[in-house]
Amino acid sequence: MLAFIGTTIFCFIVWLTLTFNGHMWGTDEIIAGIFLSVVGGIAARKVFVKDFKMANPKRWLFFIAYLGPFFYQMAKANFDVAYRVITGKINPGIVKMSPGLKSDTALTFLANSITLTPGTLSVDTDDEKNLYVHWINVDEEALKKMPRPCEPVCSTFPKWARRVAE
Amino acid sequence: MNVDWLLTHSPALLIAIPLLAAFLTPVIDRINKKARDAFVIIVLIIAEIIMIALAWDVFTGSAHIYTMGASNPTATIPSQAAVPIRIVLEVDGMGAFMGLISTTVSLAAGFYSLAFVKKETGQGRYYTLLLLMLVGMLGMEFTGDIFNLFVFLEVLSMASAALIAYRFYYGDAVEGAFKYCVVSSLGALMVLFAIGLLYGQYDLLNMAALAKVIEYTTLDKIALVLLIAAFAMKCGAVPMHMWTPDSYTVAPAPITAMLVAASQASLYALFRICFSLYGLTLDVTTVGIIIIALGLLSMFVGVTMALPQKDIKRLMSYHAVSQTGYMLLGVGVGLYLLGKSDFDTYGMAAMEGGIFHIINHALYKGLLFLTAGAIFYKVKTRNLNEMGGLAHSMKFTTIFFMIGALAIAGIPPFNGFASKLLIYESAYHVSPILSIIAMLVSIITLASFVKVFHSAFMGPPMENAEAGEVPKSMIIGMAILTVGIILFGLFPGWVVSNIVHPAAQALAAQAGYIGSVAGGA
């Protein structure tokens, strides 16, 4: 039931965003929105809500705060790729990392962040929530240790992921 | 809610009721299987009754026009509507005639199916598709709009393809359905392309409005080529007939009977395009010769290919091709003479013959396919070599088969003779060779049915056949068509003057068609 309400509210917010056109929403839009959000909530409640951690507003604040460093990293990543495209210097490899996250949501968050940031691309996961990352320029230092260090690949992302989604 | 009201709305009702029933059938199917059967039969009977009432009104009065969504159902185009893109249903003599065929065959097939598919799974879907086929046929026959013709053609093709593959546990059923599907979708795409060509020039989709302004330019000719090719293929004219035996053979028997009516809906579309859309603007001699040639080829190749077949339904399918040739011949002669002074003397008779043959063929070929299905139901094989002596156990089926076979061969008191006589006599005036080939084909038809009769019904009884007659509902289905054959055979004069002549008249008189839709040409 709680899952249904959460999904419905999410659906309704999306609906309002979609139908905003510079004026206030009309009553008809609101009524249709509520009706269809309920339908969407019924349809999606089982897949959308797994737990209620994300209901905490603090997490959303963290998420917004996270966007800043994320964009910085992303820009860096792109200039990195630009550099590699132009020079053709690559030293790739697939490394295993244990970020130590517990939930799938946090792992997803981390994996997508990793994919969009410097020289790395998440390839696979396993049951112990380890990430396999394709690294375009493998650091020689990192190869020596067996539980590979997280730092060079995903800087502070696991911390953020833990704050936001776990 | 009086009769007039019903008659006014009947063109729309005839499409809406089966469509609604098609969507409701799966819902009722979940509740109760018996209720679903009863529901389907009741809907088919209602459609038949409305169709007869409408046809009677059309034959005695004038054509019905129905404009969807207008403030007045009979609003004609130029006066009430500024843009002629409304969905217009138009039922003239020919449309009503074809509608009668479709509903009658569907009713027989519906009754027949009750027992025939009893053991299959997914019957809810079967009846849905059957009703959709009916919707497709009626839609093709009633629509006054060339694009809706395409839409209903596709509805019909898809429902038919799904039904051909209904018994998917036979591999060849799926093969036949695939071939049908490829061929018919390509044909329909060509139709759509032609519609695009016409629309691009005249900004019109309504057939009557198009007929008024059409000029027979080069693009129009290309559109005509595509339309003729596509519809000739869909009605199974040689040499584009190869899909016909493939798909007719493997479909369940009631569906094969429906497919015959479906092919005739395509034939109707072909005639409608030639007569009502292009009319006298087109080069009637060339197109007439093309259609006559297609007819002759279909007659001859169909029947000669039928003769050595060992598969009973395949044999009958080739006969369907051959009989389509008669219709093409009859109407082709009419088209060839259209606008000439000879038309009144024997062109009209030829068209009457061709059109009369459509209904006769739907009745007796439907009946024959149903008897073939009855044989399959008992013997579980279609191979004639493995049959024999069925007359001992299946008395009704034998009688029905005999009537059908005699009718298709044109043996006198039955209806096949009457229409063939009209075709022979009028085609003789064009060229005696046409009549001679037609008679020869008739003889070979008789010969091949003698073969079927001999090997399936005569001889010592089979050991492995289940004894006894087929279930009652199948007999009812066959009996409906048999009664039709006998009535049409006994009163051909009445039928021709009251049913066939208005239909032929409606087809031949293009001005009347335009006038009825556009309100005064």
Place this chain on the structure above:
Amino acid sequence: MTYVEWLIYIFLGIGLFFNFLASVGLMRFPDVYTRLHAGTKCTTFGSIFLSLAVIIYGIWKYHEGDTPLISLSIHTFIALVAIMLTNPTGAHAIARAAHRSGVKPAMAVVDDLEEKEEENDDD
């Protein structure tokens, strides 16, 4: 308002540059994984900038009095969110599928995943 226009031009330029880079990277890199780097990161980044240009344009127009154009910005933003959600996930799915279908990373100095898969095969 010219500096708004210049901002939009610059954003468009950056977006185009990265999108172009993505195409070039797609041609230059030797194997699937490195191509994915180019094809995902750069197009996402480029699309972000192109979208930002359009968002700024919409807000600017809204500010100038063309009220309905605010929904240009909003819808673009929604499209942007959709891209940001789906693109990395798609890249991940392809990378995983590629590895499982047996495409080896070219010039790889280390491949932990393969070791894991070999362990799995031994089981």
Place this chain on the structure above:
Amino acid sequence: MSEKTNGNSEGLSPIVKVISGMIFPFIMIFSFYVIMHGHLTPGGGFQGGAIGASAIVMLIVAFGARHTEKRAGEEKLSLFESIGGTLFILVAILGFIMAATFMSNFLVGSAIFGEIPPFGSNPGILNTGGILPILNFAVGMKVIGGLSAVVLAMALVSKEDD
């Protein structure tokens, strides 16, 4: 290039599952938006229905066909489709019971979807269009049910030799 057999689990990786679950309601609401605003913006019953069906197709590929079938079986989807079709025809038939002809727009001027919009450029008022939004809705239901049932049925056909 050999096909490895170690991917025999249903569905895709957990990351894809999470993202799919996240955007599923998003696609659904977008599809409803396209359906309901069919008479105002591009789109309509069919387009929205195709988008909604795509959402279910996404669940099929992300979570596995059998898993999806437990939630929304083919029977249910077909029923959904039938209800949509029935609604469409019923509205059309109501046309000549309430007004003159089959499919006539009998809701114009009434409280439901009956507002008559001003001519010219306007942002779009939802409460217009007469029976069109209802027809769009019916078509949308039908298409969502139909297309997703088709894909689900095809995904559930088992290849006999494996």
Place this chain on the structure above:
Amino acid sequence: MLETTGGYWSPIVWIVAFIVAFLMAYIMWGMGEKKHAKGEQEKPFLSGQDEPSKEAVHVRAGNIYWGFTETLSGYYDFMKKIHTGIINDYVLWFLGMAAIFFLAIVLPGVIM
């Protein structure tokens, strides 16, 4: 009663004629020998051979009109070659016929 261009056709008359003929035949049959001696005609004499069973005598469908198909074997071989059962050929026939129609209908107008 069906009027045609050259005459008319009435099934009622035909049926009456048929019934009359049937009656005449029946009367003739009735006038014949009423009883026949049992036991005389039961075993046909086939040069001393046993009479084959009915199953063996029954002509199967594949054998009927063997002569006809054999006479027209050239035609039938050609037809069998055409009916390949390959879907590509079906479409090719369709396009070929469309091309022929094109030549017949469109080309004269273009050339003129």
Place this chain on the structure above:
Amino acid sequence: MISFDFTDPFILTFLLLLVCMLIAMIRVLLGPTTPDRVVGLDTINTLVIAAMIIYGAAFDEVIYIDVAIVYALLSFITTLFIAKYLEGGKL
């Protein structure tokens, strides 16, 4: 005077995005393995989305952006299907 015409830079961007698509399409044609082609498809997808947004802005058409949203949401599904095929296993 006339302020700088905004239509042109957007259209120019659109055109250049088409060029990018052309390059990405060569990868689709050449791609030695299927994943390579899929990468090309994915890139073209994103480029098309960007192009649609740009075109919508060029003509001030809000409604056109909806098409871009549809693509952004649905192109992902194609990718997932191909990935599922390559991974193997039951659907």
Place this chain on the structure above:
Amino acid sequence: MIYNIPFFAVIILIAVGMYAVIFRRNLIKIAIGITIVESAVNLFLITLGYREGGVAPIYTNLPANVVIPGGMVLPVPQALTLTSIVIGVAVLALMLSFVIRIYQYYGTLDSKKVRRLKE
């Protein structure tokens, strides 16, 4: 002239699709060919309705007092195309489900071997 280019594209696309249907023997390829032909016909219809400098035929989109050079693009061909797309996807789904069944019974997708029904 420039706006006639889509018509040439239509012709070439139809030719390509027909080539696939006639000369390719794989059944899925045939289905793909039909899809291409259908796309070509759709493109043809849309191009018919296109007017240079027109705007999309959406009611709320029509400015009250601005004259658009091309007027609105014709809406009817777009409606036709939508119908045709619907039909196309239904046909494709039907055809491919037949293909799956055929593969189960014949073990091949070669149209030369899928010919149990012939003569």
Place this chain on the structure above:
Amino acid sequence: MTMIEIIHIVLPVLLIASAIVAVLFKDLLASAISLAVMSLLLSLEFYILEAPDVAIAEAGIGACITTAIIIVAIKKTERMEVEE
């Protein structure tokens, strides 16, 4: 020749190229991908021909459903086109 006209030339060329490639590939999966590209470009073509309605429909159908069912069909049958 304005830029819009160049677009109107380039896009059909890309469309035809992808269609030809889709037909010529022996690998049906690659063929399906090419078909997806074609439908994508076709949608863009509809889009610049001022038919957003149709573009959405083509997007929903072409981008998702068509490719999905073709890939399902390939998965249930076989991937390579074999011609001897």
